[in-house]
Amino acid sequence: MKIAVIGAGAMGLRYGILLQEAGNDVDFVEPWKPSYDAIKKQNVVYVSRDGKNRQLINVSVYQPNEYQTEPDLAILFVKQMESDHAMAACKHFLGNNTYVLTNQNGIGSVDVIEKYVPQQHIIAGTAFVATVLNHPGDVNFMGNKGAGHTHLVNVTEKPDDFTKQVVNEFQKAGLNPTLLTNYMGTLWDKMMLNAVINTICTMMDITMGQYATFSQASELSEELIQEGTKVAEGDGVKMLKTPEEMAAVIQRESSSVNPLHRPSMYQDMVNNRPTEVEYINGYILKRAKVHGLDAPKHELLVKLVHLTEEMRRYKQPQ
Numbered sequence: 074m075k076i077a078v079i080g081a082g083a084m085g086l087r088y089g090i091l092l093q094e095a096g097n098d099v100d101f102v103e104p105w106k107p108s109y110d111a112i113k114k115q116n117v118v119y120v121s122r123d124g125k126n127r128q129l130i131n132v133s134v135y136q137p138n139e140y141q142t143e144p145d146l147a148i149l150f151v152k153q154m155e156s157d158h159a160m161a162a163c164k165h166f167l168g169n170n171t172y173v174l175t176n177q178n179g180i181g182s183v184d185v186i187e188k189y190v191p192q193q194h195i196i197a198g199t200a201f202v203a204t205v206l207n208h209p210g211d212v213n214f215m216g217n218k219g220a221g222h223t224h225l226v227n228v229t230e231k232p233d234d235f236t237k238q239v240v241n242e243f244q245k246a247g248l249n250p251t252l253l254t255n256y257m258g259t260l261w262d263k264m265m266l267n268a269v270i271n272t273i274c275t276m277m278d279i280t281m282g283q284y285a286t287f288s289q290a291s292e293l294s295e296e297l298i299q300e301g302t303k304v305a306e307g308d309g310v311k312m313l314k315t316p317e318e319m320a321a322v323i324q325r326e327s328s329s330v331n332p333l334h335r336p337s338m339y340q341d342m343v344n345n346r347p348t349e350v351e352y353i354n355g356y357i358l359k360r361a362k363v364h365g366l367d368a369p370k371h372e373l374l375v376k377l378v379h380l381t382e383e384m385r386r387y388k389q390p391q
């Protein structure tokens with residue numbers, strides 16, 4: 074399969090390299106100039122696992138304006154707030170048959186992608202996969218080979234033959250995909266995990282494994298998920314799991330799958346970037362307001378994350 078990965082950051086590199094190793098023809102199209110320059114100069118990407126066994130992987134990287142190949146599949150893996158800019162820069166190579174796939178955190182980018190490709194050609198979903206970008210062109214895959222899993226779902230909720238081929242390629246690449254047919258339920262499911270783990274680990278400056286050792290972790294996770302679930306129900310979304318089941322997933326992902334990981338929101342916070350909180354807890358809040366519902370716990374978390382973002386200006390550089 075001809076695949077163009079839009080965004081050669083942490084997750085773009087992880088998916089692209091794994092799909093390349095599984096035999097696909099993968100190019101990286103990188104709108105972020107410092108990353109493009111670094112990869113082009115090195116001519117390779119440095120890949121380590123849990124910070125060890127650093128290897129060199131050959132990749133092909135292009136800037137959007139120089140890329141003229143029409144891929145079967147484009148995978149969008151930039152931060153939510155970069156989605157529109159990246160899609161606009163890449164629209165010239167998206168052909169009538171190209172599908173666009175996103176596994177970004179939070180909810181929002183499908184609305185952006187719909188401006189550029191028809192709904193029938195959008196595969197959404199989520200990544201239960203932890204990755205850290207040390208520097209442009211230098212990535213750390215957290216977890217052992219084959220760690221993590223993905224959920225894929227058509228926006229139309231009608232899986233077609235091409236989507237099944239994508240699932241097959243994800244399987245070969247060790248991305249452990251499950252094909253689902255509940256579009257919004259799938260996105261909300263992962264968003265609830267991020268609304269707990271990303272936000273709390275960022276605020277508390279802790280790893281996922283450390284959160285799992287908190288004596289009231291399950292209770293706290295469940296409270297936040299319950300509040301979010303009421304909003305999802307107001308939106309007519311059928312959640313994939315009960316709040317109890319979701320809290321158990323968070324506990325398992327934190328204690329056994331990614332105990333050493335500091336979620337991507339934490340990485341944004343310490344690197345002085347805006348976080349994606351508005352697409353996660355902030356999304357819950359926005360939908361609550363539409364339905365005249367309250368979501369005070371998520372509202373507080375959003376404010377605290379923004380407070381921390383703004384207060385970085387008083388911190389001394391390390």
Ligand SMILES: NC(=O)C1=CN([C@@H]2O[C@H](COP(=O)(O)OP(=O)(O)OC[C@H]3O[C@@H](n4cnc5c(N)ncnc54)[C@H](OP(=O)(O)O)[C@@H]3O)[C@@H](O)[C@H]2O)C=CC1
Pocket residue numbers: 080081082083084085104105106150151152153155159176177178179200201202203204205206336337341344345346349
């Ligand atoms: N990392 C993870 O473990 C996971 C991430 N995700 C999701 O995947 C998506 C991509 O995230 P991730 O791979 O972590 O992040 P990236 O590695 O792509 O991005 C990290 C940072 O790199 C810089 N950057 C990258 N692309 C651009 C650009 N086009 N323009 C300007 N700056 C850029 C920005 O930092 P700066 O402003 O400092 O230049 C950015 O915040 C997000 O939606 C994320 O939530 C989902 C599951 C797991």
Ligand SMILES: CC(C)(CO)C(=O)C(=O)O
Pocket residue numbers: 178200201202203204267270271326331334335336337338
């Ligand atoms: C917590 C994790 C790795 C999901 O498994 C994630 O989505 C992130 O770091 O943003």
